[in-house]
Amino acid sequence: MLGTYYYHQIVRKTIIAFGTLFNDINIRHQDKNGNDISNLKVPLAYGPVQKFLARLEQQPELNKAIQITLPRMSFEMTSIAYDPTRKSGLTQTFKACDDGGKAKKVFMPVPYNIGFQLNILSKLNDDSLQILEQILPYFQPHFNLTIDLVDSIGEKRDIPIILDAVSFQDDYEGSFDTRRALIHTLNFTAKTYLFGPIADSSDGLIRKVQVDMYADTNTRTAKREMRYTVEPVAKVDKNNDGVIDAADTPLLVPGDNFGFDEEWEFLGDSKSYSPTRQTDV
């Protein structure tokens, strides 16, 4: 049943979007007179890495004169959980166009919460506080990111990044044999959506939109007042007969240049439109 290959890289994109929020945080140090004597951008990386790659890249020479450079930030994905509160209809679909203007039929995405943990390792409490104060005010408690989750259909979604908790570890007590470790941990939830396979739409161009309007919300008793109809009209000579006329309209495909023919009809009757019989009854 399963097995249609597709890979929208949505989780990867969510990781990138989350990471880019924190890739331009700076800290400064001053001398005793208050003059800035150092300004540095806090390095950020995604925590989980291949071990051999980390060793080769970060310690190419076997001898390393120092333990580590600080401060540093890292983050990692900690959970992926279905979010039933954002559930939408299983069979609900929507239409979208791909890059070539071809209509696509897309099932509603599945809401998933992705948990992230951002860790800040610093040598000084003051460094951590500088970093924290540049992050926390933006989350009340969420910050919206607009991410192009499925680039083939240009599906941009607002993904709230919610700051769930802030905690910190400051091991300043105890034996002098152990060094003080200052780690601030921020837990976030990204409310993203996972899309299934995207199929070519068999429906193609919408040929007609018809709306009946009533003067009352109770459509059983109220009379229909007006009918609004919109149909596409060709603006190109699709059948190559030298003229642009009604014969070209049925040949329109998504991506063609076309206009719209709007029609208002006053009804004032007690009938209603049957989609199955495609007539008023």
Add this chain to the structure above:
Amino acid sequence: MTLNPFFLQGTQSEQRLVQDLINEHLRFHGVEVTYIPRKFVNKKTIIEEVQSSAYDDNFSIEAYVNTFDGYGGAGDILTKFGVSVRDELILTLSKERFEDFIAPFMAGQDDGTDTSPLPTPTRPREGDLVYFPLGQRLFEVKFVEHEDPFYQLGKNYVYQLKCELFEYEDEIIDTTIPEIDTQVQDEGYITTLNLIGVGRTATAAAIIQGSVTSGYISEIFINNDGYGYTSTPTIGISSSPTGLIGDRATAVGVLTTRGGVTSLDKILITNAGAGYTVAPTITITGGGGVGAAATASIVTSGQGVIRFSVTDGGVGYGTAPVVTVTAPPSSSISKQAVGVASMRSGSVAFIHVLDPGRGYSSAPTVTIADPETLVGVGTYFFNEIIYGSRSRTEARVKEWDEDTGILKVANVSIGSTQLGFFPGEMIIGKDSGAQYPNQGYEDFDEYDKYSENDEFEAEADKILDFSESNPFGTF
């Protein structure tokens, strides 16, 4: 008296002998390490931290490596913050040797700005560094044990220094011993100044006619500067009656912000056009603002400079150079043309027509002023302080490559603005006296093997829609 008076619990001469034996053994079996005391640059009160430190002194001393069969600690480990080397070392120093040859020179040491009293200078201090030459590593003293061995003959003779590898941030390590100082040459937050070895003067030519010899715009008047612009609006000028694209005048707008309102400051002519018989219509569209309007006046007889063509943008400009156009032959209508240069990355990108002038019979000569400095001089020293001649931003040299003009620096101060080094300003070495013009400053550490800040930015640009702006800042 509770002790037996007929037995000595250690005489001074015995204690002296033991101390001498220990000193001698340390000199036989020890390793010559370098003790590097910490100087406080800024100690923060309340949260009690030394925010900035300098290590610019060195003292050689023999030390016995207690952990003789290897480092202690957890070794090389992979943490969520990347590779961390958790090596530890326990060193034994002679108490007498330290107190005689190091402690007296440590008293009252600070860098001159921090007046916080330094704790106990008569002993090795926690927070100081020890350079271990065998492993070429910098260890930080975590704890000084002074009672192990415990009162032999009534006295203690050694200090045990419990050390862990140094956690480096932006501390100044300038001991004057290259072997030590270069250990952190590639560490920390390193940014890049692209300097220009040899500057070059830009050149340009003036064009005085299109398909016809006159009918060009002499001036564009801004009748209303509008408001609310977020980007530069498009300046549209109606076509020339000749119908030729090259004869159609073009111009660009320049915005200004005053009192939080962004409006049109001026309109610079890029091509004054040709063949106009009546003043063309100016339209100002886009840019998010409203209300701006402009009109133009034209010259229908006589020739002026309708546009400039930059033949060589030059190298090493910090500010837009003065453009001089030779005057036309003297007559009743003659008027000298004026051009204004605009810059991109230290070079002249365009020359706009500020005034086309009038009365030219042949293309005038265009002269562009020289860059501030045509030739950089000198060699920057490792670890010296450099500064920008105009920004007053200071930094410390990590590496200088004269061939590529790349100067790697760390500990960049903010200077006079938030922008760091200015393009075109001279970067001057305080000790070396080296001077080179700055072509551009990259305030991002591209050498850090851990940092992925730039990669995130590049990937996010493809998928994120910051319609307004990223409040956290962008590169």
